[in-house]
Amino acid sequence: MTRKVKIAVFASGSGSNFGAIEEACRNGALHAEIVVMVTNKPDAYVVERAKKAGIQVAAFCPKDFSTKDAYEEAILGTLREVDVEWLILAGYMRLIGQHLLSAYPSRIVNIHPSLLPSFPGKDAIGQAIEQGVKITGVTVHLVDEGMDTGPILAQRAVAVIDGDVDKTAEAIHAVEHELYKETLIELFSR
Incomplete structure (x- = not known):
C-alpha cells in the first residue's frame, strides 16, 4: 500500500469543507491524512470538528x-514538526504570505x-447575487x-437560487464538498 499524503487543513469558520475532507480521508476515498488543522480563530466551530476527529x-x-x-x-514550525506535505485551505479567511508560499510552492x-x-475575495455569493x-x-x-x-485546477457551475444567499450557499457547499474531494484525489495521484 502506498504512503498517505500528509496534509494540513487551514480553516477559519464552521469547517464544513474540513469535515468533508476529513471524512474522505477516513473512509479511504482520499489517500491522505490530516495531520494538523490550522486556524486563525481559536473559537471557530472547526476546532470542535477537528478535536472530535482526533486531529x-x-x-x-x-x-x-x-x-x-x-x-x-510560527505556523511553519508546527507544519515542519508533523512533516506536512500539502496545505489545503478550507474557508481560511487570510491571505497566504511569502513564508508559506516559499515553503510550499505549488x-x-x-x-x-x-x-x-469572477467574484474573488470575501462574500463571493453576495457579490454574485448583487x-x-x-x-x-x-x-x-x-x-x-x-x-x-x-492557477485553476477545477470548476463547477452552480445555479443561483431565487436570488437567495442562504439557498445558493447551501447548493454551493454541496458542490464544494464533492469537487474538492475529487480534485484532491486527482492531485495526490499524480
Whole structure:
C-alpha cells in the first residue's frame, strides 16, 4: 500500500469543507491524512470538528504576532514538526504570505465559492447575487500571492437560487464538498 499524503487543513469558520475532507480521508476515498488543522480563530466551530476527529489543532491569533512573517513562521514550525506535505485551505479567511508560499510552492490549494476570476475575495455569493448573475459556482485553485488568482485546477457551475444567499450557499457547499474531494484525489495521484 502506498504512503498517505500528509496534509494540513487551514480553516477559519464552521469547517464544513474540513469535515468533508476529513471524512474522505477516513473512509479511504482520499489517500491522505490530516495531520494538523490550522486556524486563525481559536473559537471557530472547526476546532470542535477537528478535536472530535482526533486531529491536532494549531490555533494562531494573528494579533499575537508583531508581523505577518512572525505569524507564518510560527505556523511553519508546527507544519515542519508533523512533516506536512500539502496545505489545503478550507474557508481560511487570510491571505497566504511569502513564508508559506516559499515553503510550499505549488502545494497550497484553495476552494472559492465562485467561478473565478469572477467574484474573488470575501462574500463571493453576495457579490454574485448583487450583480444579478444566474450561474455562479465553485473553483479549486492553487494559491499564489494574489487574492484568488492562482492557477485553476477545477470548476463547477452552480445555479443561483431565487436570488437567495442562504439557498445558493447551501447548493454551493454541496458542490464544494464533492469537487474538492475529487480534485484532491486527482492531485495526490499524480
